[in-house]
Amino acid sequence: MPELPEVETVKKTLQALTKGKTIEEVVVSLPRIIQEPPSPALFQAMLKGQTIHDVGRRGKFLRFFLDTHVLVSHLRMEGRYCLAEKTDPIEKHTHVRFSFSDGTELRYKDVRQFGTMHLYPMGEDLHLPPLVKLGPEPLSEDFTLDGFQRALSGRRTNVKALLLNQAFLSGLGNIYVDEALYTASILPERLVETLSMDEIQRLYTSIRTVLANAVKAGGSSVRSYVDGHGEMGMFQLQIKVYGRKGEACHQCGNPIQKIVLAGRGTHFCKTCQR
Template sequence: MPELPEVETIKNTLKQLVIHKTIEDVTIQWPKIIKRPGDTAAFRMDLLGQSILNIHRRGKFLLFELDDYTLVSHLRMEGKYSVHQKEEKVKKHTHVIFTFTDQTELRYNDVRKFGTMHLFPKGMELTESPLNKLGPDPFDEAFTLDYFYQKLQHTNRLIKAVLLDQSVVAGLGNIYVDETLFKAGILPTRRADTLSKKETAAIRSQAIATITNAVAKGGSTIRSYVNSQGNMGMFQLELYVYGQENKPCKDCGCEIVKMKVAGRGTHVCLHCQK
């Protein structure tokens, strides 16, 4: 699943390609992707004549700011956006097409069909699901050490499960949680409420540093992720534990181990993480 760095990269590339374009038509090939409004005809009619003024990101969600609406898009496992000339052949698994007045198209492709789109009157997108219960991004001012420490002290869940919880901190997924905990020297099986404030500070600072570095590298190309221009991210070349099972740890040389934690495949160095 694309995580915060991948979605940030997609946002930045789409801003170069579709800002100020006006929607002339919308083609919906897989109606179940449209979650709000439930009527796909209303979704299409609301978008006609709307221009894309800006694109934002909240956690793993893309927010297309239009004249009167905000389109909230989640890519889930395999969702991808790409921009094409109208006459270009439409690829298999393309489920939503936004045709612009300049005869280019923004196409949404999703092999697994898990992605979602919600259309809100502008200003209402943060008051309802799916955005109203999101926690702060690692980059947000609200993601303070005190906020994070209090969240951890009030739950006995495993720290990995807490970091994956989008209501605590938004945007982190399996890849960057594993990398963050490795760099903080914390085992993912630690109960959150046993972590000291110093350990909490280490996790917070490493989450911010890891995400910042991944954004600078364009994200990680895991499985089939590419950005909106078809380019691969490069952060996967710097992964220390994720996907490195049975390989030597880059810090100590011990073998990276894969286990299941919080229902997810989890990668650790049992020497470096305590």
């Protein structure tokens, strides 16, 4: 599933590809992607004539800013956007097409069919599900060390599970939680209440550093992820533990281990993480 760095990269490419384009027609081939209200038919009607003025991001969600509405899109497991000419053949698993007045189309493809789209009046999307439930943005100025320390206080769970919780901190997923915990030298099984102040500070710094580096690299293409231009991310070349079960740790040389924690495959080095 695309996480914050991948969605941020898609956001930037879609800004370049769609900003200023006016929607002439919308075709929805898989109605369940559109979350009611509105109905898929009304969704199509409401978007006709709307211009895309900008593309933003909140957590793992894309936000298309139109004339009067905001389109909120979640890519889930394998959703992706691409720009095509209207005359180009429609590829398999293309479920939504936004036809523009300049002869191009923004096409949404999703092999797994788990993606979602919500349409809200301008200014309402942040105050309604799913965005209203999201925690702070880890790369924003509002995400401070003091605030992170306060948010951790009284939590009775393991640190991996908490960091995966989008209501606690938005945008982090399995890849970057494993990488941040490794960089902070903290075992994913550690109970939050056992973390020292020094460990909390290391974790805070690691989260921001790992995510910032991943954004610079265009995200991680460990499965099927590509950006709006169809380009792969490159952060997988910098990954230290995720997906490296049995391979040697870059620091100590001992094999990377994998367990299931919080329902997710979890990678770590038992020597370097404590």
